[in-house]
Amino acid sequence: MKILVVDDSRAMRALIRRTLRGSRYDEADIVEAQNGREALDSIRESQPDLVLANFNMPEMSGMELLEQVHDDGLEVAFGFITSDDSTANVERARQAGARFVIGKPFTRQDLRRAVNEATAATRNSP
């Protein structure tokens, strides 16, 4: 399994990576991008199974990334991890096809549960 973590904060990417470690994602190939534009290149190059993206980033936001992925016709499971999980943002993300939105700060359980559900849904989709 390949998971792409997209956040402009290196500290947050490290935290997400550590949270996934020691779970069933120990063996996953976890790659990183620091903004939506870098992530888009990575997704086009080697389609990951799951993208975990921040909402608010320079260059290209997480939402712009998701919209561009759809425009490209790419099928990638997408989840947001954001400090800005306002009702409006959660609704917008859901409508755009995100599997989940987790607020920062998150617990280990929150993240692992959301990732488990998103990857299970991907495996079960036709």
Add this chain to the structure above:
Amino acid sequence: MSAEIPTAKLQEITKNVWSMVLGFRIQPVRFDADKAGSQEFVLGKVTISGTWQGAVTLGCSTGLARRAAAAMFGKLPAEADADEIRDALGELTNMVGGNYKTLLKGDCKLSVPNVMDTVPFVAVNPAPPEHEWFECEGGMVLVNVAKGSPR
């Protein structure tokens, strides 16, 4: 502090971020210029624009900022470099500001964080007495919400 959200809520957000992300307990304290005056701080700021306009500033004393960065990067404090300290403080500011924004009514946008390091006490902006102060792991944390166009 000039905002519609009660100060207690801002304190709760700050404590929550510090305990959940870093595993550090922070305790609100009265501002004490004698105690804070000799320290230097790392300051992060995010602005909020839209139906509510203002800025959220989070800072901490430099030693504590190093320990916070070490906790986020999973390394020893002595191993955390200046970029990592800036990055960690920026992300902590982003979380406090983002959580604060979710409490505001209307349509608002959060900026990416801007971080200044080794700011002497006398240059802390907004002025130190306008912040909420906390003690944590022998260091100091300060947070402020300022309504209006960012200074």
